[in-house]
Amino acid sequence: MIGVFDSGVGGLTVVKEIKKILPDAPIIYFGDTARLPYGNKSQETIQKFSSEIAEFLKKKGCRTIVIACNSASALAADYLREIYPDLKIYDVVSSGAEAAVEATKNKKIGVIGTTATINSSVYKKKISELDPEIEVFTKACPLFVHLVEENWIKRPETRKIARTYLRELKLNKIDTLLLGCTHYPLLEKIISGVMGRRTKVIASGEKLAKELEKTDLETGFPSEDEYFVSDLTPHFEKLAGKILGKRVKILKIEI
Ligand code: DGL
Secondary structure, eight states, X not given: OEEEEESSXXXXXXXXXXXXXXXXXXXXXXXXXXXXXXXXXXXXXXXXXXXXXXXXXXXXXXSEEEEOOHHHHHHXXXXXXXXXXXXXXXXXXXXXXXXXXXXXXXXXXXXXXXXXXXXXXXXXHHHHHHOTTOEEXXXXXXXXXXXXXXXXXXXXXXXXXXXXXXXXXXXXXXXXXXXXXXXXXXXXXXXXXXXXXXXEEEOSHHHHHHHHHHSOOOOSSOOOOEEEESSOOHHHHHHHHHHHTSOOOEEEOOO
16 A cells, blocks of 8 residues: 655546556555645744654554655655655655756756745755766746645736746756755646746656656555545545546544
8 A cells, every 4th residue: 555645636647657567566645734834834834734744644554654745745754764764665856866967968957846845955965965066056946835735726817927936946947957845746747838948847756657667566555546635625526537547435533
């Protein structure tokens, strides 16, 4: 059983990639919608929320956990590994950094994410561990999460905000832009349009799914996926269905 979590709907973009590669892998998803956003919270709070969710997923029988939230990956992945040595913990930051290093040709990578992720400098650190010659340019884009949660993914207002956020990165002549927030793949069209054809826009979900594929996932569990949130609105259900390409049953739960 694979437990996947995020602060909201964004982690479903990772579930979608996992399902492409491992269609039969049973997944339990938790979106912490009542406490979203994580991206403007302190490390202490993000660690507290993340460990509560990990505990819930562990009780549901998950032995593998995917942190499908960059903010939680940046600020709570090491903490979760320390307190849950018995769980296999994957995080989107490690996968995203590897994917970006593999993609760049001119060794100039841009990373966008929430304020918490960007201020943690986790991407600069991970990418320079993989290749110290690579220059990393970062930009926090905090409004993007709200625009996605509002489903404003095709609005001209969103394009305008994207142009403002991405202006500096364009000047830095990056050839790869990593979407360092799992909500951002939903804005990929707008972001790619603003960056232009010379910049490859990539996300971490596919790389993470390929890493999961290499490990021995436990079998013998019921194959029905389960979706939980800490606050449920019809809006969330609609957006989840749009991302996953099908309607799924979502339950509200207190953890
Ligand atoms: N999806 C989360 C991430 O990847 C961010 C959303 C939030 O700020 O809660 O960082």
